Amino acid sequence: MSKEYLPQFYVMLERQVGIALDDTKQYLLESRLMPVATQNGYPDVYALIKVLTQTPVGPLHWKAFEALTTNETSFFRDKHVFEALRKKILPELIENRKKDRTLRIWSSACSAGQEAYSLAMMLREDFLQLNDWTIYIQATDISESILEKAKSGVYSSMEAHRGLDTHYLHKYFEHIEKGAYQIKPAIRQMVNFSHHNLVGDWPFYPKFDLIMLRNVLIYFKQDVKDKVLSKMQQQLNGSDSILILGAAESIYHNDLYKLITLDKISYYKPNTIVKV
């Protein structure tokens, strides 16, 4: 069981996915990679890591990288954010976009889709005036397997009950077999899920009025964060558009954004943007 390939593996992981690991997280590496090693016939995690560092990046690498992502999420995660969206951020955006009658939202690093579906349900529930608007919700993640789950809209009873008001559960979900719940098609159809690696090539996206980029930058080093934030700024649709990070995340010393604080939350607007 040789650990000599670990430093090379950390570099590879950071380059491909952005996630910064070091020896202080070896317990996490071992527990997350053990199933991948076993399923692929390796005696232990370090034998797998040796092969990964000595072969070109392919499907086995992506299985390992995905296993090292943290997919923790829930419906209406961080209630204060959703309250601010409902009471102030969305009403203002809607007022500003009433000429175009179009609202574009990006749930980036969306995990199993709870954030994007929470937004879709909120728009349907609290903003009836949007019924004849074009609402475009893009939701992206690096993990193909988590995206499959997100697209299915199927959640265990425990997942469905985490953060979800029973009113929403009854109105927007169907109770399917084995105690699982599935989001109704009308809400599922509002969200377009696709693969996107924040540290890879960015495909063409339209400009977004609201971008949620929560609880992913915490896994990246500062230089990687800065690159992602700079690209994100280019995706915002003008100076009144909004970027929301996770509760424990913030942007330091970055002229591209200005911080807005509102009661219990903070969010960002782009500093200067040339609208095209």
Ligand SMILES: C[S@@+](CC[C@H](N)C(=O)[O-])C[C@H]1O[C@@H](n2cnc3c(N)ncnc32)[C@H](O)[C@@H]1O
């Ligand atoms: C902790 S979850 C956050 C989910 C959701 N945004 C939230 O706040 O509840 C982090 C997500 O980031 C995704 N992720 C990690 N690295 C990524 C990358 N380089 N590009 C895109 N998504 C990434 C993971 O697959 C995971 O689903």
